[in-house]
Amino acid sequence: MLKDITLGQYFPGDTIVHRLDPRTKLILVVVYIIALFQAKGWVSYAAVTLATALCMILSHIRPKNIFKGLKPMLFIIVLTALLNIFYTEGREIIPGWHMTWEGLARSVQMILRIVLLITGTFLLTYTTSPIALTDGLEMLLSPLKKIKVxxxxxxxxxxxxxxxxxxxxxxxxxxxxxxxxxxxxxxxxxxxxxxxxxxxxxxxxxxxxxxxxxxxxxxxxxRCYHGGEGRTRMKTLHFAAHDWIALILGALFLTGLFVMKHYGI
Amino acid sequence: MSIISFKQVHFTYPGDELESLCGVDLEIDEGSFVAVLGHNGSGKSTLAKHMNAILTPDSGSVVVDGIDSREEDKVFEIRRRVGMVFQNPDNQLVANVVEDDVAFAPENLGVPSAEIRERVDEALKQVGMYEYRTHAPHLLSGGQKQRVAIAGVIAMRPKIIVLDEPTAMLDPQGRHEVISTVTRLCREGGMTVVLITHHMEECIGADKLVVMSNGYIKAAGKPSEIFSDVEMMAREGLAVPETTKLLYELRHCGYDLPLGELDEKNCAAAIAAAKKQ
Known part of the structure; x- marks a missing residue:
């Protein structure tokens, strides 16, 4: 039973999301998280939710699996929601209670933010094998080698x-x-x-x-291991056309959210 | 021509009082299959670790393919010539996927990507694990894991492959898989094989058998000659093949029999011939 556990659960597949270069996916997740934290109004939240749903459909990841992953976070989600309802100033829902309409809106947004954040990162680990992920990470971070990291x-x-x-x-x-x-x-x-x-x-x-x-x-x-110097790799990563398209879409998405933030929607 | 030569090698582990190798002299011929037999603590693993410069002698010398193992800047030259397979298959596989693990050594050597692919496929085919190239190592059987480990060292294209009790943790099936794989690598691939073991049956097919005890080489020679010295083997607490044992007992009963017949058929023929006389 214990044998079947794999960390950073990966669901093999052959969708466009699976085929993306791990570096692209890592960059896109970072972009996604930045974008998510720019969301202020309902329109921008709707935009992020829509984008997330689209990625889920494209990657054939079942919502069931995402919910399973969300379960351990339930406590934190409920707690943040409650705190936000009670501790936001505004019009009270029932006079005498410290629940406000503003607080309710804010807590819904908070829940959305946490759920979307987790869903986004799950989409990365569900569609990328651990090896591809570490390979991608190594190549993305390789400029840091110059400063002795x-x-x-x-x-x-x-x-x-x-x-x-x-x-x-x-x-x-x-x-x-x-x-x-x-x-x-x-x-x-x-x-x-x-x-x-x-x-x-x-x-x-x-x-x-x-x-x-x-x-x-x-x-x-x-087996002649002597550190990373002079090492070659059997599997080299290649950027394909769809990687560039995905990155451009990611950039547009981020810009869009900045614009929405500017207008406060 | 000998490809590895030990000359009066002495070695003591730091902190130990007893010497683990006490003046070992050994010549290993190129392309031969050498088996080293001995009990736990006899110094056979220490001997193996001297062959790829993981350990270097306190005094005396080990020369591998013309390189002295004490030349520190040539350590990797020795290690790429001598592939080493260890006892526990779990503790020598580094990657999550079989083919990535086999690629580890050539990657370390800086071989170009396309050639690594070639070497990995070839190595996996040689040990009969090609169909498993995308599997996760922890889902394989012990014998299969050990064959992957062998593929991992032959992907370096070494001249010599040293196996340090590769079958100690395997079931009979896995043991057979590993031994027949290395025998084939030696006989068909022309590789020099050094097999460290405490299973006497695994030594029968070797060209040369070395018996170690307490850091000394007690005997070295053809397996049939070594096993014939039943008294010496008994003194060292080592078993001899069933055929030799039978011939030895019969000799004691007064039959004139050669002790060197390790093969069952030859043994039966020898007994039949003796009976006719």
């Missing part, structure tokens, strides 16, 4: 962490079974007791993770 090392660490998640989950499973066989109890007791019961899992897990890291380092050295 270890971009290659950071992205290699990211992709390796992703590689070892299933291995370590499997290992956790094994250690849990081993400790259960010795009478460890993870399910009952108060929260503190259960947290304490995790210690006999974490310690062996850490020890074995360090051992793995050590062996992996030797194996990498044996």
């Amino acid at each position: 270890p971009v290659h090392e950071m992205t290699l660490m990211m992709s390796m962490a992703l590689r070892f998640i299933p291995t370590l989950i499997e290992e956790t499973d094994k250690i849990m079974s081993a400790q259960k066989a010795r009478g460890a109890d993870f399910e009952t007791g108060r929260l503190i007791d259960r947290a304490k019961a995790l210690l006999p899992i974490l310690v062996p897990l850490f020890v074995s993770a360090f051992r793995r890291a050590d062996e992996l380092a030797v194996a990498m050295e044996s």
